[in-house]
Amino acid sequence: MLFDINQLEGMKLKDFTITNLNSDVVEVQNKLTINSMDIYMNMNELIRQSQAFKINIENINMNLIMKAQQINNLQEFQQNQLNVNQEFTDKFTQQANQNLIFMNEFEDHLTRIQNSELFQASQLLMNTELQNSYQILLNKTIVYDNNFIIQDDLNNKISDKVKEHQERLDVIGPCVHKINNDYVTHSEITGFASEGSIIGLSASIAVLQTQCIAMDVGIAAAQSTATAAAATGAANSGLISTLQSQVVKLEGDSAMLTSDMATVKSEQTTIKVDAAQVASDLKKFKLAQGFADASLQGQITDLQVEKADKETTYTKLEVDAYFVAQTDTNNQLNGGILQLGSSKADQITTYSISDVDSKLALKSDKVYVDNGFNLYGSQLSALKIRADNVDVMNDTQNTNITNLQNGQTTLNNGMTTAFSRLQVIDNLNTQQSNSIVSLTNDNTTNKTDISTLKIDTTALKAKCTEIEGINTVQTTDIVALKTRCTDIETLNTTQDSIIEIHTGNFGQINDNFTDVWGRLDKIETTDLEGVTRRLDLLDVNVGDMMPTVDFNNKWRMNEAVPKIAALETDNTTNKTNIANLTTRVNEQDQTNLTFGGKITTLQTDNTKQNNDIFNINNNVITIGNSVTAINTRVTNLETFVYLFSSVIQQQCQNKSLFYFLLFAINCSGCNNCGKQSRTPLH
Numbered sequence: 001m002l003f004d005i006n007q008l009e010g011m012k013l014k015d016f017t018i019t020n021l022n023s024d025v026v027e028v029q030n031k032l033t034i035n036s037m038d039i040y041m042n043m044n045e046l047i048r049q050s051q052a053f054k055i056n057i058e059n060i061n062m063n064l065i066m067k068a069q070q071i072n073n074l075q076e077f078q079q080n081q082l083n084v085n086q087e088f089t090d091k092f093t094q095q096a097n098q099n100l101i102f103m104n105e106f107e108d109h110l111t112r113i114q115n116s117e118l119f120q121a122s123q124l125l126m127n128t129e130l131q132n133s134y135q136i137l138l139n140k141t142i143v144y145d146n147n148f149i150i151q152d153d154l155n156n157k158i159s160d161k162v163k164e165h166q167e168r169l170d171v172i173g174p175c176v177h178k179i180n181n182d183y184v185t186h187s188e189i190t191g192f193a194s195e196g197s198i199i200g201l202s203a204s205i206a207v208l209q210t211q212c213i214a215m216d217v218g219i220a221a222a223q224s225t226a227t228a229a230a231a232t233g234a235a236n237s238g239l240i241s242t243l244q245s246q247v248v249k250l251e252g253d254s255a256m257l258t259s260d261m262a263t264v265k266s267e268q269t270t271i272k273v274d275a276a277q278v279a280s281d282l283k284k285f286k287l288a289q290g291f292a293d294a295s296l297q298g299q300i301t302d303l304q305v306e307k308a309d310k311e312t313t314y315t316k317l318e319v320d321a322y323f324v325a326q327t328d329t330n331n332q333l334n335g336g337i338l339q340l341g342s343s344k345a346d347q348i349t350t351y352s353i354s355d356v357d358s359k360l361a362l363k364s365d366k367v368y369v370d371n372g373f374n375l376y377g378s379q380l381s382a383l384k385i386r387a388d389n390v391d392v393m394n395d396t397q398n399t400n401i402t403n404l405q406n407g408q409t410t411l412n413n414g415m416t417t418a419f420s421r422l423q424v425i426d427n428l429n430t431q432q433s434n435s436i437v438s439l440t441n442d443n444t445t446n447k448t449d450i451s452t453l454k455i456d457t458t459a460l461k462a463k464c465t466e467i468e469g470i471n472t473v474q475t476t477d478i479v480a481l482k483t484r485c486t487d488i489e490t491l492n493t494t495q496d497s498i499i500e501i502h503t504g505n506f507g508q509i510n511d512n513f514t515d516v517w518g519r520l521d522k523i524e525t526t527d528l529e530g531v532t533r534r535l536d537l538l539d540v541n542v543g544d545m546m547p548t549v550d551f552n553n554k555w556r557m558n559e560a561v562p563k564i565a566a567l568e569t570d571n572t573t574n575k576t577n578i579a580n581l582t583t584r585v586n587e588q589d590q591t592n593l594t595f596g597g598k599i600t601t602l603q604t605d606n607t608k609q610n611n612d613i614f615n616i617n618n619n620v621i622t623i624g625n626s627v628t629a630i631n632t633r634v635t636n637l638e639t640f641v642y643l644f645s646s647v648i649q650q651q652c653q654n655k656s657l658f659y660f661l662l663f664a665i666n667c668s669g670c671n672n673c674g675k676q677s678r679t680p681l682h
Helices: 005-010 024-073 075-080 082-114 117-127 129-139 153-164 166-175 186-191 205-211 220-250 254-258 261-265 275-281 637-654 657-663
Strands: 141-144 147-150 176-179 182-185 302-306 312-316 321-327 333-340 498-501 522-526 532-536 554-558 581-584 592-595 621-623 626-629
Touching: 024 082
Parallel strands: none
Antiparallel strands: 141 147, 176 182, 302 312, 321 333, 498 554, 522 532, 522 554, 581 592, 621 626
8 A cells, every 4th residue: 555645644753663773775765766756746746837927928928918808998098009900910929939849849848858867757656666665664563552663573583693602792892882782793784784684763873883893793694784775875875866866967957857858868977087096897716825926927928010091900919927836945836926937947938029011011910028027917018010121200209209219319210129009099189299298288389199109218118007088186087088098998898808818837726826816718838749629608707716736737818808898988089998907006106907808987085084985886877867776885974974864965955755754854953954853874
């Protein structure tokens, strides 16, 4: 059954109290129901006001016509003021016609609003979700003394859990709180905040936060349930805010209705890119704990060479690595480091790239790196790619590039070797006379692609830490990404990359040697006898363990890195999607990572200056202005309190009857709206 709206409007908020919501489903549906009801009521109110406005226009038209008729009926006025009479009559008639036209247009706008997705969605929620939500709530509600009370089965469950851990109270100490004659741990309070397991929402959150420092109370099952409940609550809090923003837009004055609805739908959700969050999406090869955290933090998996006439050639870029094992006094494997280079020529094969022809197509796939280059705790910053016959300066480049190798200030025409190749740089400032450390200039006056720029970047060591569209001091949203770099952004979007890792002969590694921090589609192995085997890992997920690996073999990993679908940029002069992004990801500056995967939605909310992320992983699907799916996981109590209190403040300001009716929050005293509150969450 549904509540009668007319009856609810006549009731007082203090007559209704709902406590101990013992189901996260009920809370989720309540929040959806509240906003659905608000939207529906606001829509109907808008329609009623529009109809009243239409009637007023019709009355005005009738009065104008009557006035004109009265003027025409005045004999004396017709004789003495015939011309004036005609002029006024024409004006009245013209005004009436204009009002009629406006009324028709107004009706069209009303029809468009009624046929809009938002209005239909609100009606659908009213017909389905709203009815189900109230029915579930009523089925689990006991009416006692004019109050709605939820059955207190959750309190019994919490009491049982506390009783099971009585023997640990001397260790838990101040982390157990007694609330309404029930013992609740701090982690339960933190986790079950959204589920309603706190006995009384009026308990002071600030007191709980200051009293308990130790967070681990050993109730794993309760924490797991609490995390899911908090995630659901925060997700719907985000949905509430989104739906409220839609209602605010619809509650504008009548002038807003005359605007084109397409303008409203053209609003786009801003995507904020944070470097620290990007790290979680990268493929990593992480060694076991016993290996001193030595890790190959990134691999260049493919290289695209592009010419100004759009002729492109793709080639594999293979980097060799060998593992230098370290043993203890008992000759047991005890860590080690990964290295690139040829210091152990009997264990590795060296590749290089050479001889670029006139069409800039690489004729071989050989790459070399500095001998003994150490990847341990460092970043891949010294990879040098040899490319011959790239010695034609761009005609628009009129200045010397200084700070080159050994202080060289000019480029010799006879130089045929360039260490590193910057394929396309859209907006490189031609007046740049210093070493290139940051290509973040937005030079809108220079749109010429520098496709054959020969730069000796030994001093830079091919380090493109700032050519990533993420300025480490940038505090605003990135709306235009003007910089393109072949080996960072425009890699082959259909890459079939190959990553080869050659290891030393130190025996077989156990199952927990390697963690998979990405998704591997398949792994092909070639043993020393040349026999190729293939492992299909289509079902390997993030964090899964790889099978037992024999590192005496050469492992070929095909398509190990998923594609980046698009990192959307609002750059009218550069419509190229970013297929590969290299970014600096942590405070230790350990890696210049390359990931060639697909990012469909990259949105983080960095709420602390130290770039901490609270595991807030947002997957938002936007259709016009409507958010249809939000999956937010919040594991921090402070974040939850912030989200929950902000929603209450917004609802208080909007004077939403149904929200406070269902959540037993009396809005007659909040500091924000000047009314008394039952809960400190205000």
